[in-house]
Amino acid sequence: MSPFDINPRKLFVRTRFGYEKLPGADSQSSSPLFGTPLIKSWKNRSPWANQQWRRPRLSLPRIIMLMITTLLLASMLGTGMYRRHRWNEEQRKKGExxxxxxxxxxxxxxxxxxxxxxxxxxDWVPEQKFIKNALSGNPEDKLEPKYPVLSKEHKEPPxxxxxxxxxxxxxxxxxxxxxxxxxxxYLDKDDKVDLPDIYAYPGIPQNMSEPFFGSYEELGLNEKVCFDRFGRFGPYGYSYPREEGGLGMSGKSESWGADKIWSWEKKIxxxxxxxADAQRKCYEKNKVRFDKNMTEANKDVPAKKKLPRHAYILRTWTGYKYSDYQILTIRAMINELALKSGGEYDVHFLLHVKDDSIPIWxxxxxxxxxxxxxxxxxxxxMATLWSEQQMKSYYPEPFPNNVYNHAKAPVHSVxxxxxxxxxxxxxxxxxxxFYWNWEMDLRFSGHYYEFNTKVGEWAKNQPRKGMWERASRYYIPELHGSWKNFTELVEEETFNSDEKPVWGPPKFENTGMLPTLDEVKPPRSYLQDNYEWGVGEDADLITFNPIFDPAKTNWVFRDDVTGYDLExxxxxxxxxxxxxxxxxxRLLDIMHRETYLMKHHMFPExxxxxxxxxxxxxxxxxxxxxxxxxxWPLETLDGTFNRPPKPTDSVFGWGEHNQLGSSFYYNAAFSSAWWRRWLGSVENEEGGTAAEEAGTGRLCMRPTLFHPVKFERGAE
Structure with a gap:
């Protein structure tokens, strides 16, 4: 039977993925002291087994001793069994x-x-919509999603x-x-090795789930394609052997149709x-595009628009182990951000030298x-080294008036x-x-240049009115509707609350602050502004989780504040x-001056x-x-993440368990499991090559940002 001659519900393969490994039997359970005794024949063990054996005569004292011994053994056995039962019961309760x-x-x-x-x-019907309509009592709501018509023999994608x-x-x-x-x-000094492309499928797996937060359409990303591991990483060496300059990682992978990319691509x-050489040379060839001091030779010709430059900073450290998957990711970053853009980005490694005794300076x-x-x-x-000892010299003590150092760590600790x-x-x-602060356990299944550029353009078009209030909430398109509707909803919620909307720099009691810039002062009142101020202004800070007020939560580091008047x-x-x-x-310069001039400091986030x-x-x-x-029911999702009933329920505090099943948070467990499934690995006894070949093939993802991914593995 073809995998497509089935009820659509059967595409939803039930998973046993668990976030916490429940305590199992203690290692002692396999010990002879607690396990089932291995009973062997005394006959087979005795050196006298083949000799003639006489029954000893039983005198009264011997009978009494035998009875006492039997009673003691029975008592010890019973006590042991009872204690083992009690121990097993305690372990079971602990495991629950x-x-x-x-x-x-x-x-x-x-x-x-x-x-x-x-x-x-x-033709794509999201899983959530299909389930919702399948459970609907209205016959008009019933959906019959279209599926590719493929035979068992024809394994290639449609x-x-x-x-x-x-x-x-x-x-x-x-x-x-x-x-x-x-x-x-180019990749070589002689300009002969062309830069590789990556490949996407012009469609989406039927009934693939849709995101709960965020929107491809709102950010301007291509929402109609998906990436498999061969199209995404094949051109960077994933799918050809080391003898040819690749990494040879796909030998055991399901690979139907994967070789088609080599119709266009050359193996590098x-x-x-x-x-580093390729990146530097690329910038030198294109620096006229960025140098704002360079003027046109012909004054009659209008000056061309100069582009901003970006530093893409990978935060790494001594002793970090670079897996082959990590190398694929870094190659993708450099090629897609720096080289194919004509030098708009430079990728850097900001490498923390943990041993302060090494005189790197x-x-x-x-x-x-x-x-x-x-x-x-x-x-x-491509690396710039730094150490905590170096930072002690650059930003010397004292950093006084700390409110509460929950981490119990020195201020200069990373x-x-x-x-x-x-x-x-x-x-x-x-x-x-601009400087992108990027962590080593981030992964992205789409194209880096599209994502980073579109995010920057979207941020530039955002108005300042309601900016901080919108940034504090998750956008749920299925519930909130369009971004315009979400913007109006946030304004209404702010108006109906006791909070005053943020409009320009806030005023608060202090005994010393750097002066604010003139250009950040509002040109008109909040009510007079029609979502105009800020449009066309580059964002000083773009985050990938909401920007919340920690004082309204029980987030553990909310009071790690230093250098302000404790009175x-x-x-x-x-x-x-x-x-x-x-x-x-601009932001980093102000942060720098606040640190070395004012001795102000807070926890990094x-x-x-x-x-x-x-x-x-x-x-x-x-x-x-x-x-x-x-x-998640959408109202429950909104109530949990956007408006918790009390501070202790905040998803940025004791309520962080709500983030475990997401694809992006500091403790998101689903993130790494899904990523490894996409790479072809077996996760929680599901997935892997055999399952992919017997089912609908390897995974194909829409562009998704993953965090954290602490380790990777593929088809084994």
């Missing part, structure tokens, strides 16, 4: 836990529908992959009329690539040796001041307009969990949003797609 409320919601399994179930976007190109057409008159010419970049020998030889020992060779030349090195980096490399109320604060963000040079808040800068939360593995 009360399920979280969201674990009672139905599982969503459309995430695991494969490439053989791909349909054009116009659609072919196509090159995915999100870049402007640099050759058109429209582009060249406004911008300088883009010089093509990455063992010969120096990404005193010896070029030691500096380079540290890089070579802690970074794959193809990325040498745990409490990861932003120190980022601020220093922006002073060390001041030529960039006055704590300053107002804002926070975004996970330090992943885009920061402007509070510091950039709070400085932006205090100084009236533009800060937004980008509503990227976030998925959940349970089918």
């Amino acid at each position: 836990r009360k399920l979280y409320h969201w674990e009672h919601f139905p599982r969503l399994d459309g995430y695991y529908n494969g490439i053989r179930s791909i349909v054009p976007f116009s 659609l072919d992959p196509v090159p995915f190109n999100p870049y402007p057409d640099y050759s058109t008159y429209e582009y060249l009329n406004k911008h300088d010419k883009v010089e093509t970049c 020998d990455y063992s010969k690539v120096s990404w 005193a010896s070029e030889e030691i500096y380079n040796k540290t890089i070579e020992d802690n970074l794959p060779k193809e990325f040498w030349g 745990y409490r001041s990861a932003h120190f090195s980022l601020q220093w980096f922006a002073q060390r490399w001041p030529e960039y307009d 006055l109320p704590e300053p107002p604060r804002r926070c975004a969990i996970i330090t992943v963000s885009r920061l402007s040079k 509070m510091w950039p949003p709070s400085v932006a808040f205090h100084h009236g800068l533009k800060a937004v939360y980008a509503p990227h797609a976030v998925y959940f593995d349970h089918n």
